[in-house]
Amino acid sequence: MKPYSSTPQPVTPERIERALDHVAKIIVARGDRGDAWLPLYDYLERALEQYQAKKNRLAEVRQRVTRSQGRTAKRSS
Template sequence: MTLQEGVVMRPYSTTRRPVTSERIGRALDRVAEIIVARGGQGEAWLPLYDYLEGAMQDLQAKETRLAAVRERFKQSKG
């Protein structure tokens, strides 16, 4: 981490990490914390929270479908 104008900043990473339900869950937890901590001003963060919830649902639906595809393939070869 680096210090810029009195603010601790994480260095930018060029390594792309995969989007996982765990990462989205941590982001949801953090945004929920911000919303609660900011009281009435926290409402401004609701669109981000909604987006993350949708991303979580989409990812879980994709994982469920892929599991079904793998199962179908496994049964067709068995």
């Protein structure tokens, strides 16, 4: 087990995926009592979806800026 670090680690899709894998193993290992861990699993799934949605949205914003700069350059020619 890793020692506790006071430096927070960044949230990444890979870390969320590892956490989902870990919680899934706990749910399966606990059998009928595993359902107590479902809220955490659901939370992690939503966090991953939100992370991916944010990343996609930022990519759309960047594309808009690129298109806008292209239109501006054509007008000034």
